[in-house]
Each structure stands twice: as structure tokens, then as C-alpha cells.
Amino acid sequence: MLSKNQIKFVNSLxxxxxxxxxxxxxxEGAKIVPExxxxxxxxxxxxATSEFLRSHSISNLIERYxxxxxxxERISALSSANEVLAVCEIPKYELNSDDLKGKLTLVLDDxxxxxxxxxxxxxxDWFGIENIVCSHETVDSFNPKxxxxxxxxxxxxxxxxxxxxxxxxQKTTNPQQPIYxxxxxxxxxxxxxxxxxxxxxxxxxxxxxxxxIQKLITNKISIPSFSHYxxxxxxxxxxxxxxxxxxxxxxxxxx
Amino acid sequence: MLSKNQIKFVNSLxxxxxxxxxxxxxxEGAKIVPExxxxxxxxxxxxATSEFLRSHSISNLIERYxxxxxxxERISALSSANEVLAVCEIPKYELNSDDLKGKLTLVLDDxxxxxxxxxxxxxxDWFGIENIVCSHETVDSFNPKxxxxxxxxxxxxxxxxxxxxxxxxQKTTNPQQPIYxxxxxxxxxxxxxxxxxxxxxxxxxxxxxxxxIQKLITNKISIPSFSHYxxxxxxxxxxxxxxxxxxxxxxxxxx
Numbered sequence: 001m002l003s004k005n006q007i008k009f010v011n012s013l014x015x016x017x018x019x020x021x022x023x024x025x026x027x028e029g030a031k032i033v034p035e036x037x038x039x040x041x042x043x044x045x046x047x048a049t050s051e052f053l054r055s056h057s058i059s060n061l062i063e064r065y066x067x068x069x070x071x072x073e074r075i076s077a078l079s080s081a082n083e084v085l086a087v088c089e090i091p092k093y094e095l096n097s098d099d100l101k102g103k104l105t106l107v108l109d110d111x112x113x114x115x116x117x118x119x120x121x122x123x124x125d126w127f128g129i130e131n132i133v134c135s136h137e138t139v140d141s142f143n144p145k146x147x148x149x150x151x152x153x154x155x156x157x158x159x160x161x162x163x164x165x166x167x168x169x170q171k172t173t174n175p176q177q178p179i180y181x182x183x184x185x186x187x188x189x190x191x192x193x194x195x196x197x198x199x200x201x202x203x204x205x206x207x208x209x210x211x212x213i214q215k216l217i218t219n220k221i222s223i224p225s226f227s228h229y230x231x232x233x234x235x236x237x238x239x240x241x242x243x244x245x246x247x248x249x250x251x252x253x254x255x
Numbered sequence: 256m257l258s259k260n261q262i263k264f265v266n267s268l269x270x271x272x273x274x275x276x277x278x279x280x281x282x283e284g285a286k287i288v289p290e291x292x293x294x295x296x297x298x299x300x301x302x303a304t305s306e307f308l309r310s311h312s313i314s315n316l317i318e319r320y321x322x323x324x325x326x327x328e329r330i331s332a333l334s335s336a337n338e339v340l341a342v343c344e345i346p347k348y349e350l351n352s353d354d355l356k357g358k359l360t361l362v363l364d365d366x367x368x369x370x371x372x373x374x375x376x377x378x379x380d381w382f383g384i385e386n387i388v389c390s391h392e393t394v395d396s397f398n399p400k401x402x403x404x405x406x407x408x409x410x411x412x413x414x415x416x417x418x419x420x421x422x423x424x425q426k427t428t429n430p431q432q433p434i435y436x437x438x439x440x441x442x443x444x445x446x447x448x449x450x451x452x453x454x455x456x457x458x459x460x461x462x463x464x465x466x467x468i469q470k471l472i473t474n475k476i477s478i479p480s481f482s483h484y485x486x487x488x489x490x491x492x493x494x495x496x497x498x499x500x501x502x503x504x505x506x507x508x509x510x
Contacts, residue, residue, distance in 0.1 A: 115370065119495055126494055128481035151492075190509040226383035226508045237406075239381055240374055243501045246494070250502045253481045254445040 002047070002071050010047070010075040010087065016140045023090050025142035027154075029082040035152035041088050047075060048084035077144035090142055093158045095133070097170075100177065102197050104129050104252055107179075109164060109213050110137040110204040111241055117141060118149020119242040120202070125153035127249040132157060133199075135164040168216040171199060179218045181209050182244055186220035194221075194252050202248075205241050223247050257302070257326050265302070265330040265342065271395045278345050280397035282409075284337040290407035296343050302330060303339035332399035345397050348413045350386070352425075355432065357452050359384050359507055362434075364419060364468050365392040365459040366496055372396060373404020374497040375457070380408035382504040387412060388454075390419040423471040426454060434473045436464050437499050441475035449476075449507050457503075460496050478502050 012018040013026050024044065027036055034056055036043055045063045046053070053066055072081035106124055111117050117139050124132055132141075139146060141159040150157075171177055180194075181201040201217060203209035209217070223244060239247070267273040268281050279299065282291055289311060291298055301308070301319045308321055327336035361379055366372050372394050379387055387396075394401060396414040405412075426432055435449075436456040456472060458464035464472070478499060494502070 119498060122495065123498060125482060126478075126480050128483050130483070223381075223505070225381050227380060228383050228385070239501070240377065240497075242495075243374060243378060243497065246498045246501050247505045250478070250505060 002067055007074050014077050014144055019142055024087050025090050026085055026087055026144055027147045028078055028085045032152045033084045033086045036086055036155050039155035041155045043086050043088050045087040052083045095160050105199050106132045107199050107201045108134045108138050109201055109209050110135050112139055113205055114139050114143045114145035115149045116242045118146040120245050121150040121157050122153045123246045123249055124157050127253050132159045133167060134161050165212055172216055179216060180221055181217035183220045186222035188224050189221045189251050192221055200248055202241055202245050257322055262329050269332050269399055274397055279342050280345050281340055281342055281399055282402045283333055283340045287407045288339045288341045291341055291410050294410035296410045298341050298343050300342040307338045350415050360454050361387045362454050362456045363389045363393050364456055364464050365390050367394055368460055369394050369398045369400035370404045371497045373401040375500050376405040376412050377408045378501045378504055379412050382508050387414045389416050420467055427471055434471055435476055436472035438475045439477060441477035443479050444476045444506050447476055455503055457496055457500050
């Protein structure tokens with residue numbers, strides 16, 4: 001049986017304020033939680049059905065509570081609860097200047113939708129991009145919807161919350177690390193020379209890359225549209241931020 | 256003022272049963288509705304703020320109701336209503352055998368998430384893919400969440416609801432139209448020869464392409480992972496269906 005305090009505590013972690021206060025986040029489901037159990041993420045508590053607890057090997061260091069699915073519904077952030085909810089420690093990463101050397105890194109300028117951020121983390125994982133630098137205005141990467149949309153990739157990708165302008169200003173002096181940005185007037189990504197090292201800036205869902213950040217972009221790129229509709233007579237105006245990210249990452253990696 | 260019957264009627268269109276009965280769907284927001292007003296889609300009714308009605312030219316054939324944002328909340332399917340809700344006729348498209356000639360077409364095998372389907376419709380629009388064939392089990396393309404995620408592209412892309420096995424069986428006899436399918440054991444899409452005409456099958460979010468449909472695939476393709484994690488020690492297992500679609504469409508079109 002769940003106590004009232006447990007229910008209140010777990011539900012509080014759906015809010016950023018309490019996640020920061022306790023340095024904890026929640027993850028759910030029979031697909032994601034086993035991945036976290038096998039990752040460097042520290043799982044503190046498990047609220048799970050007897051079936052889940054029986055069929056997984058779980059360290060003795062983890063507090064566990066056997067509960068029914070109906071009880072799980074009371075703490076779940078999902079539309080339908082699924083076997084298990086884990087309370088985990090938020091990992092703290094520090095970005096050292098050499099960490100991005102020789103690598104591709106995503107830089108997110110105010111991604112607001114948790115589904116988009118989670119999907120971008122999953123894309124980074126697929127394309128071997130280890131680090132994502134987020135602006136302070138980007139949605140919290142330990143928001144439950146981000147964690148779920150990342151499908152476990154949150155345990156493998158390092159996400160940093162930084163002042164983007166400060167971060168990018170330090171980088172502009174390094175010709176080894178071009179700063180790519182997807183902009184409507186950029187060069188066709190399919191024919192552009194793309195480096196194996198650099199930063200790729202992705203803009204906000206409705207506003208794109210902010211003006212101040214645009215000034216720091218060294219290589220403007222663009223995904224051309226193949227629409228049959230002429231501009232003005234109606235055509236897709238843009239791609240979703242996560243979709244644009246996936247096409248860009250695919251282009252960088254295939255070469 | 257909205258009448259009780261109006262509220263009930265518009266809200267009923269959030270369910271597929273009533274959309275089919277009345278042959279109507281809803282679309283919302285100051286970004287999407289103007290696109291529909293400028294498209295071949297027949298808009299029947301507008302529920303809008305005075306600002307919206309004043310700043311858009313609207314045919315006399317469209318019934319309009321000037322309402323407050325607070326009233327809009329009572330009929331909106333969005334988490335926060337936005338200026339306007341349109342009630343529109345569901346267009347009826349019939350697929351003739353020559354319609355797909357010389358073209359790329361997406362074939363969706365049980366896409367269940369409305370956000371994914373809407374995003375796929377938007378991707379098709381961007382990449383100049385005019386037709387999408389959906390299995391009967393795919394989410395209804397006039398579900399309000401699909402319409403919103405398509406960002407107006409629903410007015411330009413023809414979506415057909417067909418028996419996929421029957422449809423694909425007719426196609427297997429046509430060597431001009433290869434049937435591509437994204438499968439884990441497929442050939443590397445980056446080095447595979449890709450045709451300018453053909454069908455691209457995208458599988459269900461969790462199960463992928465069903466076994467019966469897999470048998471009808473003539474060209475198996477796969478998006479390679481660049482993850483640093485070795486299989487088993489944890490790695491991204493798959494890409495989201497819409498993400499995979501975007502990378503595949505990008506590869507077909509860039510060549």
C-alpha cells in the first residue's frame with residue numbers, strides 16, 4: 001500500500017521546483033526502467049507490480065514497494081501506468097572545455113515542447129552525439145514527458161543547461177569547431193561540406209534561432225523543401241524541430 | 256454566445272464516430288485555420304474572436320460565430336484555445352491506379368500516435384509526397400491531434416484508408432514501383448540505390464512492420480545507428496516512426 005506521503009512525494013517530482021529541491025526525477029514503464037537499472041543512473045526507489053519485481057534482478061540498495069497497477073495510477077505521469085515507476089537521482093555533469101573536442105554537439109535554443117526534447121535526446125543517442133547543450137529557457141530534461149519520449153536515452157546522453165550566448169562566444173574563436181545553424185536562408189545541407197567536429201544549433205519551435213544567437217552562427221545550413229506548392233499558394237512552412245534535427249544529424253553522419 | 260447544442264455538436268467531432276456520421280472535422284488556431292481558408296478544404300463554420308474575424312477575409316458561404324476566448328475554451332481540443340476553431344468537410348479522395356505513377360508514396364502500417372501521423376503528413380508535404388496510404392488500424396487522419404500536428408499540411412496531402420495487404424499485393428507485380436520497408440536487417444539506406452518512384456512502408460511505433468506486410472516488401476532498407484554503445488550494453492534501440500520517416504524521405508529526395 002502506498003502512503004499518502006509517498007503519493008504526495010512522487011507526484012511532487014512532476015514539478016521542476018521539487019525535482020531540483022530533492023535532486024530526483026521519475027521514469028516509468030517496463031521498457032525504460034530496466035534500461036535505467038542497467039545504466040550509470042542511480043535508481044533510489046521502485047514502485048512496481050509483483051510481476052515486475054519478480055522478473056528483474058534489482059540491487060539491494062534500491063528501496064522497493066510492491067504495488068498494484070491501480071495504485072501505480074495514483075503516482076504515474078502517463079495516461080496509463082505501466083508496471084513500474086522509478087525515482088532516480090539527477091546526474092550532474094560538468095562541461096570541460098575538452099569534452100567536445102573532435103565531436104558533434106547539439107545546441108538547443110529554447111526547445112519548449114517536452115516531446116521534442118525527448119525525441120532529440122533519442123536522436124542524439126542513435127547518431128552517437130554524446131552531449132547536448134541547452135539554453136536556460138529550454139524545457140527541463142528531467143521533466144517526466146522528456147524522460148519518456150527519450151525512451152531511455154536520457155541515461156546515456158549528457159544534457160547541460162548553460163547560458164548559450166556565453167557558451168557560443170567562447171567557441172567562435174575556435175576554427176576547429178564551426179557553429180552550424182539551421183536557417184531558412186542557409187546553404188543547401190545536401191551539398192554543403194560538413195565537418196566531423198562542431199556545434200549544431202537548433203532553434204525554438206515557433207521562433208527559430210534567436211537573433212543574438214544567429215550572429216554567432218558561422219555556417220548557415222538549410223533543408224530544402226521539395227513541395228510542389230509554390231510559396232504563397234500554400235506549402236509546408238517549416239519542419240518540426242525534432243524532425244529537422246534528425247535530418248541534419250543523418251546528413252552529418254552519413255558522409 | 257454559444258448554444259448548448261453547438262457546444263455539444265463541436266465537441267462530438269472529437270470522436271471518429273461523429274466525424275464519420277457528419278463528414279466533418281475540426282481544425283484550430285490562427286496559424287492553421289487561415290491556411291485551410293485558402294485551400295480546397297470546404298470550411299463550413301467558424302467560431303472565432305472578433306479580432307480574427309476582422310483581420311481575415313472570409314467567404315460569405317461560411318457560417319461564422321463571434322465568440323470570446325473563454326467560450327472557445329469550451330469547444331477547443333487544445334490545451335489552450337487560440338482565436339479560432341473551424342468546422343470543415345472531410346475531403347473524399349479516391350485512389351486510381353495511375354495516381355501513384357512516377358511518384359513516391361508513404362504507406363503506414365498501423366501508426367497509432369496522432370502526433371506521429373500529423374508529423375508524417377507535414378514531412379510528406381515538405382518532401383513533395385502527395386499521397387499517404389494508411390492501414391485501417393492507423394489513427395484517423397482527421398483526429399484533431401493529427402490535424403494540429405500536421406500544421407495545415409492536412410489540406411494538401413491526400414490520405415487514403417485502405418486494406419494494406421490487398422493494396423500492396425496489387426503493387427508487387429509492378430517492377431517500376433519497388434516496395435521499400437525500413438527494417439533492422441535492411442540494407443544501409445545511405446549506400447542503397449533508391450528509386451524516384453515507389454512505395455515506402457513505415458511500421459507501427461512498437462511492433463514495426465507486421466509479418467504479413469514484411470513478405471510484400473521488395474527492398475529492405477535500414478538507417479544505421481552511430482551509437483558508441485555496443486548492443487547489449489545499452490543503446491538506442493530504434494528511432495521514433497516520424498523520425499525514421501523524415502530521414503528516409505530526406506535520403507530519397509536529396510539524390
